[in-house]
Amino acid sequence: MSHQKQKRQGFDYCKEVKSMYDVLIVGAGVVGGMLARQLSRYRLSVCLLEKGHDVALGASKANSGIVHGGYDPEPGTLKAKLNAEGVQKMYDTARELNVPCINNGSFVCAFGTKEEEETIRALYARGLENGIEGLSIISGDEARRREPELSKDVSLVLDVPNAGIVCPYELTIAAVGNAMDNGVELKLNCHVNSIKREDGIFTVTSEEGDVIQGRFLVNCAGCFSHQIARMAGDDSFTIIPRIGEYMLLDKNEGKRVSHTIFQVPTKEGKGILVTPTVDGNLLTGPNAAIAEFLENTKTTPEGLDIVGRLAAKSVPSINFRQVITSFAGIRSSEKNGDFIIRPANSVEGMLHVAAIDSPGLTASVAIADYAIDRLREMGLATVEDPTFNGHRADPHAFRKMSDEEKDAYIKEHPEFGRIICRCETVSEGEILQAIHSNPPARDVDGVKRRTRSGMGRCQGGFCLPYVMKLLKREHGVAMETITKKGKESKYVTGKM
Ligand SMILES: Cc1cc2nc3c(=O)[nH]c(=O)nc-3n(C[C@H](O)[C@H](O)[C@H](O)COP(=O)(O)OP(=O)(O)OC[C@H]3O[C@@H](n4cnc5c(N)ncnc54)[C@H](O)[C@@H]3O)c2cc1C
Known part of the structure; x- marks a missing residue:
């Protein structure tokens, strides 16, 4: 590649910048951020374009923060493959980036019905097929011995020891920060509104007046990824936004459970969970409903009522008077239910990394690696940069001192x-x-x-x-x- 990578400090959001990059990434969520970081291992000039005033403002800000064990996705799908590969990559990457990530394990609970217990057995078999190690089925009593606050109605449990918790926005901030430390440029307040390709070069313009050029373009725009695709002339998919609402409780509720407690998944998703967070709070949610519009992150009394009722079904002792805040996130799903990671239809040099709903956070490092393999197939030359430093200084070092x-x-x-x-x-x-x-x-x-x-x-x-x-x-x-x-x-x- 002709462009020398330069180590840059800070960020650049100047108007009317005219620059040429090897790779442009649209969207600074966990997927775009992780991709930027993995690309910064190579001698490439990379620019991350984000319409927000900060990174991690989409789904990567508001989700459950669970490192999913990998028993849930349909075998043979990209989700199953990248979830299975992503778990260990997530633990390793979080360690390198000094992001708190705890392997607390999860329980998936059936509540006495034959159907739910069959689902537990089916999930166990599916987990084995997906190559997940360590899964076992335990009785409700055994689960209560290990989680005393679990409802007495829990009859059968899938024990998922590889699952964990991570702070999603801290992970995204750290990934983007490490990418920037290694030379990636971040353009905030850069709302991409047009994409043209001529003579092998993409020219991307933004509402704010930026004009940026690149040889490859990666679409990591979350809920808006179909809009980015259409700007380039590809209408091969449409994102269906699905909202999930949460209630976050004070730290004095944070020790109600040590595992992440799921109920058996339904068609709508993985069900309402109760989980400690890496910061010591207790999180309950999410429900699942079609969002009215792509940026609708307002919580509703009805949604929060469902969250409260179903969370109490798993852990009846939760004290909801300790709720300190509520929030909602939007899942970007697609009708086929799988991640879309492939070259754009009839737009050479453009890669979609779209429809990344759950377990996209868990799989984010594996998604980035998979996307780079696709970019190589599309002609991107990747020569390792010996100056790459994947370690990020611990922003919480002071907190951890005696x-x-x-x-x-x-x-x-x-x-x-x-x-x-x-x-x-x-x-x-x-x-x-x-x-x-x-x-x-x-x-x-x-x-x-x-x-x-x-x-x-x-x-x-x-x-x-x-x-x-x-x-x-x-x-x-x-x-x-x-x-x-x-x-x-x-x-x-x-x-x-
Ligand atoms: C309720 C909920 C719960 C979830 N729970 C989990 C979980 O526990 N574990 C798990 O593994 N996964 C979970 N997920 C999935 C996970 O959150 C997503 O897979 C992941 O955050 C997707 O990241 P992303 O970078 O693709 O999208 P986003 O984080 O949405 O990022 C897309 C970015 O693109 C930007 N953008 C959009 N349009 C433009 C434009 N025109 N110009 C410039 N920038 C643009 C946006 O501003 C945004 O910052 C959950 C998701 C939700 C919503």
């Missing part, structure tokens, strides 16, 4: 002794790190997702003005421009 170590560290770095978020004990030093590492936090929610500042019981009631002051000072901007989540979500309009 009290004595913290004391010594604070003497050298007093900003780590100033606590900004009292609920989650987040220091000014950690917020500054989030503002200055790749990809930099630029708004209040960006700081929140990177540091947990504002995620505790008071949901930012105390720390918000301090976080705003730090964003203002570090980015050198006016207070009136600080937003919650980009665009028009401003907090203040001026001085009184």
Whole structure:
């Protein structure tokens, strides 16, 4: 490839940039982010284009965060293959990127009916066919011995020891950050609205006025991937958006269960789960309903009621008065039910990595590797870059120190002794790190997702003005421009 990879710091979202890259990736969710990171292992110039003001704002922000064991997908599908391959790759990658990922195991529960118990046996057989090791079927009593809060109605359980939990947006931020540290360029606020190909070169333009060129184009646009396909003249698939709603509970509910507790899956999905999160909260959800429109992430009283009722069916002792927030995510499904990872119809050089619904998070590293194999078949030359460094510094290193170590560290770095978020004990030093590492936090929610500042019981009631002051000072901007989540979500309009 003719383009020298350059190590770049920070990000570039200038208007009217005219640049040429080896690979353009549309969409900075976990799939685009992981692909960017895996491509940064090679001597390639790569640009990641994202319409949002930060990465991980689509499905990769709002999902269950489960590393699925791989018993669920239909054998022979891409989902089955990449789920099975993806589990170990996920654990390894999370370790390299210093993203918390815990192998807590999952239980899939039947509640006394013959049909459900048959489903448990069928899932076990399917898991074996998919090559998943360690699965076993245990009685309800054995499951309750290991999970005392499990409902007495649970009669039979599929024990899935390879399953785990991970923070999905932290994983995405880390993947993109590591890709940027290795030379990938990220363009935020770059809403792709036209794609043309001439003489083997893609010219992509955005609503904001960017004009970017590349030899290969990868469509990782999640729910909007059919729109990206159509821009290039391919209407071979349509995404069906399906909403899933959640309730997140305070940390004092976080130890109700140690495994992720599923009910037997239905046609609509893997069913309502109850799970600890890597941060020590308890998560319940998601339901499954067709979303009215592609960006509909509003929760509804009806949806949350279903989540609450079904979660209590698995773990009756959950105290729902401890709910601290609710949220929803949109699955991007397709009628055939499988991932779409293939070259675009009659558009040379374009690869779709679309319809990546569950288990897309689990499989994201395997998806990226599979996509790179397809790009090679399409003519992309991949020469290893010996300077690639897959390790990302631990953003939570301070948190993990002993009290004595913290004391010594604070003497050298007093900003780590100033606590900004009292609920989650987040220091000014950690917020500054989030503002200055790749990809930099630029708004209040960006700081929140990177540091947990504002995620505790008071949901930012105390720390918000301090976080705003730090964003203002570090980015050198006016207070009136600080937003919650980009665009028009401003907090203040001026001085009184
Ligand atoms: C409710 C729910 C629960 C789930 N639970 C799990 C789970 O427990 N385990 C698991 O393995 N998987 C789970 N998944 C699936 C997983 O979340 C997805 O597979 C994964 O997040 C998909 O990532 P993505 O990068 O393809 O899409 P996204 O994260 O949606 O990213 C697509 C990106 O493209 C950008 N974009 C779109 N259009 C344009 C444009 N025109 N120009 C520029 N950028 C654009 C968007 O802004 C977005 O950032 C769940 C999904 C949902 C919704």
